[in-house]
Amino acid sequence: MMQITIPRDQFLKPLIQVSGAIERKHTLPILSNVLLEIADGKLMMTGTDLEIELVACVTLSHFVEDSKLTLPAKKLLDICKSLPDGSEITLSAQDSQVLLTSGKSRFSLASLPALDFPNLEQWDGEVDFQITRNELRKLLESTHFSMANQDVRYYLNGMSFEVDNSEIKTVATDGHRLALSQKKLDYSLNTQRQLIIPRKGVQEIMRLMVSDDNLVTIQFGANHFRIIDQEFTFTSKLVDGRFPDYRRVLPRGGDKVVTANREWLRSAFSRVSILSNEKFRGVRLNFSAGELKITANNPEQEQAEEIVEVVYSGPDLEIGFNVSYVLDVLNTLKTEDVSFTLSDSNSSALVEGTGDDEAMYVVMPMRL
Numbered sequence: 001m002m003q004i005t006i007p008r009d010q011f012l013k014p015l016i017q018v019s020g021a022i023e024r025k026h027t028l029p030i031l032s033n034v035l036l037e038i039a040d041g042k043l044m045m046t047g048t049d050l051e052i053e054l055v056a057c058v059t060l061s062h063f064v065e066d067s068k069l070t071l072p073a074k075k076l077l078d079i080c081k082s083l084p085d086g087s088e089i090t091l092s093a094q095d096s097q098v099l100l101t102s103g104k105s106r107f108s109l110a111s112l113p114a115l116d117f118p119n120l121e122q123w124d125g126e127v128d129f130q131i132t133r134n135e136l137r138k139l140l141e142s143t144h145f146s147m148a149n150q151d152v153r154y155y156l157n158g159m160s161f162e163v164d165n166s167e168i169k170t171v172a173t174d175g176h177r178l179a180l181s182q183k184k185l186d187y188s189l190n191t192q193r194q195l196i197i198p199r200k201g202v203q204e205i206m207r208l209m210v211s212d213d214n215l216v217t218i219q220f221g222a223n224h225f226r227i228i229d230q231e232f233t234f235t236s237k238l239v240d241g242r243f244p245d246y247r248r249v250l251p252r253g254g255d256k257v258v259t260a261n262r263e264w265l266r267s268a269f270s271r272v273s274i275l276s277n278e279k280f281r282g283v284r285l286n287f288s289a290g291e292l293k294i295t296a297n298n299p300e301q302e303q304a305e306e307i308v309e310v311v312y313s314g315p316d317l318e319i320g321f322n323v324s325y326v327l328d329v330l331n332t333l334k335t336e337d338v339s340f341t342l343s344d345s346n347s348s349a350l351v352e353g354t355g356d357d358e359a360m361y362v363v364m365p366m367r368l
Helices: 008-019 073-082 133-141 199-208 262-273 323-332
Strands: 003-007 033-039 042-048 052-059 067-072 088-094 097-102 105-110 127-132 158-164 167-173 177-184 192-198 215-220 224-228 232-237 256-261 282-288 291-297 303-309 317-322 337-342 349-353 359-363
Touching: 003 008, 008 033, 008 042, 008 052, 008 073, 008 088, 008 232, 033 073, 052 199, 067 073, 067 105, 073 105, 127 133, 133 167, 133 177, 133 199, 133 215, 158 199, 177 323, 192 199, 192 232, 199 224, 199 232, 256 262, 256 303, 262 282, 262 291, 262 303, 262 323, 262 337, 282 323, 317 323, 323 359
Parallel strands: none
Antiparallel strands: 003 088, 033 042, 033 067, 042 052, 052 232, 088 097, 097 105, 127 215, 158 167, 158 192, 167 177, 177 359, 215 224, 224 232, 256 337, 282 291, 282 317, 291 303, 337 349, 349 359
């Protein structure tokens, strides 16, 4: 029998955290519920969709007997959000109903048996290391937009997370572009492992990671990836499959380097994109000494043209790109200048932030 009283704000934060893992529409009704479990003076909340699992924890200020139950997550969250700040919530279980009271409000919610709630199997971390929330967030933010979405090559619908002794790399590609971010550790893990985190897992981690310097622990298992934070534990199953060898995709031998102000480029590409073909999003780039001309047109015979000053002294070159891919990179980079390394109009471009060796981007050309 659960009987617990807790300040709304203490209850709401972990509930919001775990709700991200819970699917609204599910074939198994129990998966739209959140598991509330009291053990050793702590309240643990768990949400899962069988692919990812989130457990958040609150230390209780008074003794409560160990117990557990499940409640419909969306309704519970909506009720808690709608209660006034500073209010207290009391939960008391009666058979298959749970009474939630707060001030003059009373809600009776249907509960499903906690024994039916699925648990991800126990596993041991084979690789175990710590980085700050900020560093983890940056690794994912720098690459996540290049993941595929519902590609038949299912291993592309996720992100490669790789440990190579003293280096961590994240890589994402949808076959038309690739993003790579890397971080040097101050020590070596004396191991090499690469795994693929599914798309939903990546999005959840980004939602959970605040930008600060608190440390999180990362664990790799045979089939799982886990993050242990002070406030929650996040576990994701891995995508089974072999990620493409991105080293073969990185363009080699590009002899034409173009450098330009990132913000000038970004706004020029944004404006030109307005008149690009809505379906194919192609824009044409003409490089000549000291300048870049960007043009777009569409089936309605409309045209846009922008000229941007660049640092370039090589031969004239014309190349086409998907403007959305270029903008994704320019929006992600934070440096003042960016450089494009090109070889010819049929080869991929390598894009990097000047002075930033932690991220690199590859964009395949388009025939226009």
